[in-house]
Amino acid sequence: MIERTIFQDLLDHLRKPQVTVITGMRRVGKSTALKYLLNQVDHENKIYLDLERTENRYLFNQSNTKDIEIGLAIEGINLSEPAVIALDEIQLVPQSTSVIKYFFDTYNVKFIVTGSSSFYLKNHFSESLAGRKRIFEMYPLTFPEFVAFHEENIKLLKSVSREPFHLSIYLKWKELYEQFIRFGGFPEVVLAETEADKTAYLKDVVNAYIELDIKLLSDFSASDDLYKLVRLLASRTGSRLDYSKIGSILGINRIKIKEYLSLLEHTYFIKKVGTFTQNVDREISKQEKVYLADTGLLQELAQVSSGQVFENAIALQLSQLGTIQYYQKTTGLEIDFILNNQIAIEVKETPAVHDEIVLKKRAAGIGMSEFFLVGRHQSANDFRGYVWGGNLI
Structure with a gap:
């Protein structure tokens, strides 16, 4: 098994008494992380329970705690000694x-538990387990993790993180980076051998x-509407949200659209990026x-331009570095992204000198001295004043 970056933080928390809560979208590797942690426990008074199984749900749905104690004893848990209980899909x-x-x-x-909804876990757990838990969020693989899954050493890649374009680095990893952009970072997808399997x-x-997630975690029964909405959002990735326009296209009430989008965000399906403002200025858009x-899901749901796919990939990569x-x-x-309120970033598939000049001027216009271009392909005329997307880590 290939260890994820988050595993070390999870392992550190395993030694603490508080509940370890792992949340994230379905198929990002939460169950694998749960089993990894359980394997690190140095005694046998432990158990893994998948709550997708009816008998395990029944055990924890009993109203009498004594009955639950008996059920755990039958499963081999001795409550008179230190024990570890791992619960998968707690929602x-x-x-x-x-x-x-x-x-x-x-x-x-x-307790080590997983769940697929940040809304449920953060709100419900905050009320019931205040001071007794820590929440860890898992996402699809980062590019360094993607490289590791392909059994390649990532030390060199990390050593040139965010440095200006270097041809040898680009040539070594460009094929993997293109695969990463095309099929995304879900572990099962990454490990699938054929493109047909990845698509499936x-x-x-x-x-x-x-x-499963939408129907179980909400009172929304209109799964067809949700599917139409995610397809529309995919086709408009990188665009500003206009709730009224989206509602008009889909024939859904504007208020309901806002509720759906909140659900999509809190179940990790979409990421919203807000506007950078220095003051209340009418010139600045609020949407x-x-x-x-x-990006694999993006291309499964809609036919979008390569530029949109690349911008989506960079938005996700930058999110790992701070607030965007x-x-x-x-x-x-426009400036594509502002990182941590201090770095202006422009995304171009094939950057050119002119792009750097424009970005510098726009960054200066909002008082920023730090800026850089992010590119996907090797630039013409030997221009190297940009960061290749593969080492934006």
Whole structure:
């Protein structure tokens, strides 16, 4: 098994009594992380329970805690000694947090749990397990993790992180980076041997998300509307959100569109990027932009330009480095991304000297001295004043 970057933080927290909560979209590797942690426990008084299984849900749905204690004893858990209980897909048992609270307060039990909804886990857990838990968010693979999954050493790649374009680095990893952009970072997709298998896995992710997560985590029964909405959002990745226009196209109430988008965001399907503002200026647009959580999913849902796909990929990569926003005036002047309120970034598939000059001027216009271009392909005329997307890590 290839270890993810998050594993070290999870391992550090395994030694602490608080509940370890792992949340993220379906198929990003939460169950693998859960089993990895359980394998690191140095005693046998431990158990893994998949709450997608009826008998395991029944165990934790019982109203009498004594019955749950008996059930755990039957499964081999001795509550008179330190124990570790790993629960997968905890959102399937709404009362599970009260059960966890009881066992946490009564016995020496360490819980490790996963769930697919940040909204459910952050809000429900905050009420029931205040001070008793820490939430870790998992996402599809980063590019360094993607490289590691292909059994290549990532030390050199990391050593040139965010440095100006270097031809030898580009030539070594450009093929893998193109695969990363094309099929995204879901582990099962990455490990699939054929393109047909990768595409099939991506279809499964979409179907499971709509048919399982959405129906189980909300009162929205209109899965067809959700599917139409995610396809529309995919086709408009990188565009500003206009709730009224989207509602008009789909024939759905504007308020309902906002509710759907909130659900999509809190179940990790989309990422919203807000505007960078220095003051309340009428020239600056207030609408958020939207990107999909994975470029493989993006291309499964819609036919979009290569530029849109690349911008979506960079939005996700920059999100791993800090807070991102975008800047735009009503005149149309725009900077693709602002990182951590201090670095202006422009995304171009094939950057040129002119792009650097324009970006420098626009950055200066909002008082920023730090800026850089991000490119996908080798530039013409030996221009190297940009960061290749593959080492934007």
